[in-house]
Amino acid sequence: MLDNIQKQLLKEVADLYKMPKGAYNIRANGEKAARNTTENIDIVTKDDKPGIDIIIKDGTKNESVHIPVVLSESGIKETVYNDFYIGEDCDVVIVAGCGISNCGTHDSEHDGVHRFFVGKNSKIRYVEKHYGEGDGSGKRILNPVTEVYQKENSFVDMEMVQIKGVDSTHRVTKAELAEGATMIVHERLMTHGEQKATSVYEVELNGEGSSTDVISRSVAKDNSEQIFEAAIIGNTVCNGHAECDAIIMDNAHVVAVPKLDARNVDAALIHEAAIGKIAGEQLIKLMSLGLTEKEAEEQIIGGFLR
Amino acid sequence: MLDNIQKQLLKEVADLYKMPKGAYNIRANGEKAARNTTENIDIVTKDDKPGIDIIIKDGTKNESVHIPVVLSESGIKETVYNDFYIGEDCDVVIVAGCGISNCGTHDSEHDGVHRFFVGKNSKIRYVEKHYGEGDGSGKRILNPVTEVYQKENSFVDMEMVQIKGVDSTHRVTKAELAEGATMIVHERLMTHGEQKATSVYEVELNGEGSSTDVISRSVAKDNSEQIFEAAIIGNTVCNGHAECDAIIMDNAHVVAVPKLDARNVDAALIHEAAIGKIAGEQLIKLMSLGLTEKEAEEQIIGGFLR
Known part of the structure; x- marks a missing residue:
């Protein structure tokens, strides 16, 4: 046992x-x-x-x-x-x-x-x-x-x-969707130290009315490295949305490479991505409530990855 | 002469x-x-x-x-x-x-x-x-x-x-920005027939306080194909934004591959992309004003690419 x-x-x-x-x-x-x-x-x-x-x-x-x-x-x-x-x-x-x-x-x-x-x-x-x-x-x-x-x-x-x-991850997720099918992905990722993480998504919307929503939230600390690739391929009447938000800290390195591939006039595909550090005002707000800077950071990261 | x-x-x-x-x-x-x-x-x-x-x-x-x-x-x-x-x-x-x-x-x-x-x-x-x-x-x-x-x-x-x-274009634009430099790009692209267009941007934000805004608007008609790639590399305190909006028509094929590469904790990078056809309501509105469907499409495309 x-x-x-x-x-x-x-x-x-x-x-x-x-x-x-x-x-x-x-x-x-x-x-x-x-x-x-x-x-x-x-x-x-x-x-x-x-x-x-x-x-x-x-x-x-x-x-x-x-x-x-x-x-x-x-x-x-x-x-x-x-x-x-x-x-x-x-x-x-x-x-x-x-x-x-x-x-x-x-x-x-x-x-x-x-x-x-x-x-x-x-x-x-x-x-x-x-x-x-x-x-x-x-x-x-x-x-x-x-x-x-x-x-x-x-x-x-x-x-x-x-x-x-x-320490090291290379994750690949592929999906093929038939008529009316839906796929929702929520990815949450944190790397620290010298870690490396690569995350690749490829969703093919093959059936009429199929849809997908791929949402990634990540935090990269220390000297870690993250690569996020998300491809949505629209082959028919379909809806695709991908979103990638990353918080970068310390000496980390974050790369986001989404790909929208519309192969049909009725494919509606949208992507958003943002990479940035923790907003200064947020930190100051929490620190004014008595938290140390480190505690404030942890609170913000915890909320972001929830 | x-x-x-x-x-x-x-x-x-x-x-x-x-x-x-x-x-x-x-x-x-x-x-x-x-x-x-x-x-x-x-x-x-x-x-x-x-x-x-x-x-x-x-x-x-x-x-x-x-x-x-x-x-x-x-x-x-x-x-x-x-x-x-x-x-x-x-x-x-x-x-x-x-x-x-x-x-x-x-x-x-x-x-x-x-x-x-x-x-x-x-x-x-x-x-x-x-x-x-x-x-x-x-x-x-x-x-x-x-x-x-x-x-x-x-x-x-x-x-x-x-x-x-x-009929065929492969355009590559690369930029390297020093301290406080700014680069704004407005790209407007229309393809029709069997045309192929590839547009690649790579902007390196090397100097403190440098910034870029790369905005692409495109219309793909008939059997044409468009590939849009925009990479923003943030090596310091900098701001980068890329936006790609494409209207797809007929049997066209549109691919958007932005890339955000944050190599510094103070790099703030954002990307948005959307591919879709002309909104039905917009067409109907203009047609109710007396335009044919083709005229209404041309009005909308003209406005979008202005």
Whole structure:
């Protein structure tokens, strides 16, 4: 079973204080640590490569799947393939996430490749949190790839969070939307120290009336570097919006490269981006209430990333 | 001297109905057609390659330089290098532009490489218009490269216009700004038929208090294709803003790829982009006033590109 460090990681990445209700699969240090399936949600270990298939029956509602991964040994490097087959008319919550505690000298790396096949009229909320900790010189590396294939009138709401402790990440999210499908993404990202984070989104609006809203908020501290790329491709009557707001601090470096690609007269695409430091007035206001400058900064960042 | 076609082209690209006042250099079909210099503005033919040096003395104010280019023969392909050496404390207007009338079967191409060395405290207004006409199957091709080096507290206001008739263009504009320098760009672009236009801006804000505002408005009709890339790099305390608004019509294809690159905590960078078709309500309003749909569209486009 899980040790205390692993339990702590689970709490950070999946808000889990004990075993979750419903379906779950917990992976610890490269092996299955626990699994539960339900009448509607099956989880099957893949034969050909590391990873699992999560199969959700048509009409499954108000259920959840948790598939957190924790690494507490130094020097583990794994690539895991998880496929989600979601039937029609479902309404489910999927919680993924990876926590790495690396107190050793070797790099620890988890690369998750998640594919979502979302059936007609289904509604999915997907939460993915990444977290790192540990005093070791070994790096904590996470390179997630997420592919989303949305059938007619499906709705996907993704929350992608990387708050702390991940030294290097290159995250790629691609989506293809059919008629009437909607995809909402909220990304929240904080980097510090010498961390590097690259986040790439590519959403193809293929079906009539499909729409997407990709919103990224990030804070770059110390000497960290962030690159944000978001491409929205409009192939039909569709609506796309992308927004990227970044707070830059210290000696950080932030690059935002959105891309709007309108291939149809009825594609309406909008993008906004802003990079800047914390407003001086905000800091002074909070400091006049008795906070130190550092406390005021933390308050503002906390609010910005909430 | 100039024939009637050439005179018509001059009118389109430089609003010239007769020889301009002040300094000018008119290039027609690959050769110098007319030149005038003033006490403060000298124009010298380059020794080593096609092109001219325009040398403007310190303190030159309220003067103008016109350097239009017209091509009325089919099959001309030329690359011309023009360098502008602008002294300190100047206030001048520079009008460039190229008109191509191609009634023949061979492609006509003019590639202008313009470099601007702008002295301290100088103010420059630069207008560049590109225009094509002619029934021939030969293409009208324009690939301008513009480099701008701005010294302390200089101010450059650029108006880049390509309204009609250019089959293929790949325009690149790069700028480097010193302390307190400002660069404003207004680009207006219309493509139709099978035309392709790529427009790339890269502005480096190197000096404290430097700022830029790059505004592009474009209309893409028929099967035309437009690619707009604008990168703003903030290396110090600076302000950068880029905005790209495009109207898409028919089977056109529009891509907008802005890039904000903040390399300093005091760099404040903002971008907005929107691609969409003409709003239905606007059309209906104008049509209710008695305009046909085509007339209403033309009114709206005209207003948008003004």
